[in-house]
Amino acid sequence: MLWLDSVFAVPTVAVRLETNYGAVSDIQKRIMPFIDKLHKSGRIQRIEQKEIWGYSLIAGGFTFHLRNDNIAVSYAYSVDEISRPGTLPSFEMPELRTYSEIMKETCEYVREILLSLDAVDDLRYDRIGVVADANLEGDSLPPE
Numbered sequence: 001m002l003w004l005d006s007v008f009a010v011p012t013v014a015v016r017l018e019t020n021y022g023a024v025s026d027i028q029k030r031i032m033p034f035i036d037k038l039h040k041s042g043r044i045q046r047i048e049q050k051e052i053w054g055y056s057l058i059a060g061g062f063t064f065h066l067r068n069d070n071i072a073v074s075y076a077y078s079v080d081e082i083s084r085p086g087t088l089p090s091f092e093m094p095e096l097r098t099y100s101e102i103m104k105e106t107c108e109y110v111r112e113i114l115l116s117l118d119a120v121d122d123l124r125y126d127r128i129g130v131v132a133d134a135n136l137e138g139d140s141l142p143p144e
Contacts, residue, residue: 004099009134011103012074013110016127024068026120028053031066034116038064061094062109073109074133075102099132 035055038044043059050056054067065072077096083089117123 007134009099009132010075011106012131013106014072014129015125017069018124018126019069023120027068030116073106
């Protein structure tokens with residue numbers, strides 16, 4: 001068990017791709033089945049097109065930033081408002097999960113996206129980043 005499993009923490013995983021303008025249309029074509037799969041699952045809450053080519057999606061607590069030079073997948077707990085006619089709205093919080101559980105699912109999404117781009121000619125990445133977002137006081141961090 002990671003010590004992050006004992007606190008309220010969520011991950012972000014990002015892969016920075018080397019810019020290859022010749023492959024932009026190929027990247028878009030190959031990533032669309034992933035977006036379609038999320039859409040068909042009914043999990044997409046919001047989708048926006050960004051810049052010349054890129055998408056920002058929110059699906060089931062996960063945020064996907066997909067561009068020709070960067071892929072990032074993060075998780076955030078969101079409070080959903082449920083409105084019912086004639087009564088006050090109620091609020092629903094998703095079930096709390098451990099950092100390890102969310103990280104495993106985040107990595108699976110990144111893996112699926114990268115596998116969909118496997119056939120893109122001359123696609124290279126130059127950086128992979130993993131971040132844990134947790135609200136902790138400085139004196140409550142674990143010892144090194």
